[in-house]
Amino acid sequence: MLAQPEVAVAANRPLLVADDIHRHFEGLHAVDGVSIDVPPGQITGLIGPNGAGKSTFLAVLAGTLPATGGTIVFDGVDITRQSAFRRARRGIVRTFQLPSEFARLTVLENLLVAAPDNRGDSLVGALLGKRYWIEDERRHTRVARELLARFGMSAKESDYAGNMSGGQKRLIEIMRALMLKPRLLLLDEPMSGVHPKIVLEIQRYLQDLRAEGLTILMVEHELHMVERLCDSVVVMAQGKVIGSGTMASLRRQREIVDAYLVG
């Protein structure tokens, strides 16, 4: 099982190549020369102790924080200087570590707002009136409701997202990201605060998505989860990559075990 992806890595060009990424905050080197390749169609885990720079690195990849150095190439295109919304339109979609729902939008609206091709999502389209865009809206509503049903949130669709629990907000965010039909999904601790039953549902769904060819890079603290879900793992500490490979191979490396896996 674990050997297969490695064959795939060799066969495929990485979907995303980050080369010598730096992110400094006034002297604090949060990300200090990180280089990774994200192979397509796999789930790559990003682990490390608190303050290792994992979330910062994810933000730099998504463009929500600009890099202070290094280059990011996505599917053969240098995107280092592109803004976050352009990267999102290219297919790099991130979720946030802290809940980031649109509080005064309903749960369903939180999903619909992310759908990329809606004729009513421009000033002119809006002015042309409901008849011009209602078909797009209905189509997206069907997709959104399927997602809501899958994650057991159908009953909540008309409630304000701001009134949901922490775990539900996390689900909303994952569903919202999926509405964009991403090519690379960057997940920042997607399972934290989520009920174990739903965690299994998210896990199954991520595996389905991988089977459909979606590439995922996820920050996760729960090592059993990482072991079950991730094809390969990158370990970060103090802004640097200290190791990578499968979870099993990492467990054999003394210094990584010292730095993170037990300590």
Add this chain to the structure above:
Amino acid sequence: MNSYYAANLLVYAGVDIIALLALNLQFGVSGIVNFSFIVFQAVGAYAAAILSMPPDYAQGYDFQVYVGGYQLPFPIPWLGGAVAGGLLAIPVGLVVLRKLRSDYQAIALLVLSIITNEVITNARPFLNGAAGLALVPPPFSDVIDPNTETYQYFYVAMTAICVVLVFVVVNRIVNSPYGRSLRAMRERELAAMAIGKNPVQLKMTVFIVGGVIAGLSGAILVGFIQLWAPSVWLYPETIILFAAIIVGGRGNNVGAILGALLVPVGFEEVTRFIPSSFGPPGLIPALQWVAIGLLIIGFLWFRPEGVRPEPRHVFEGAPVREDLEDARAT
């Protein structure tokens, strides 16, 4: 109640409704704290005035100095007012909305409002300085005598048509997927970017659309009162409009209309009837400001969502409570 007073009240109500629909789009829906809103109304009024007035050397107009004076017929002054509001929004938006954080945007816009007023007040050759422009010809005044009752109601009707038009436009924007993107940006700009929204573009568009509508409201007002001076668009006027949005309900177009009727129209009309001999001179206007302030604080404290809160969008085919209880029972 005499009919001039009624017409006057109705035109003011219409102008305030139009302005507040624009401010609601900017502030209520999109979260742009436009503290210079009144400037956009003013620029529309000035533009409409100089488009409809004869040049300043014409007989009867030579006591004032101003640029332009094109004597153009209706509807050019009104359209010109709207265009002027939109044009002003472009440079202001480019400077203010791109780099600054939203609280600093509000401060920058407030300062802009004060500076603009000072400049127009003191640069007399431009728009006649503090004295302002007078004898602005009302629309069709060469055909109908503006001092008749018929004309007054004709003006009310024209204002009403604009109110309906603006209401349809803002309603279509607010209730569309585009309006949803605007609300998402208001709620959390960073997350909106992460799902592919361009906040600068969204804000610029709303700023310009709001500027166009505000400019139109100024053009309508100046055609009716026939004069326009810096003293009528001091920055506190914007605060009154914000009070109206907060009272009416942020993000609700019907709330904006209600706010227009309750605050700028209702409130000012009611306090007008307090006898001016009451207390020392200047007491009543000062107390009006105190009351506006208390109104804002009171609403933010006790009913922050306003009289008519932003509507919650429930979609066709959404499960209703009975369905859920059925589902639970089975």
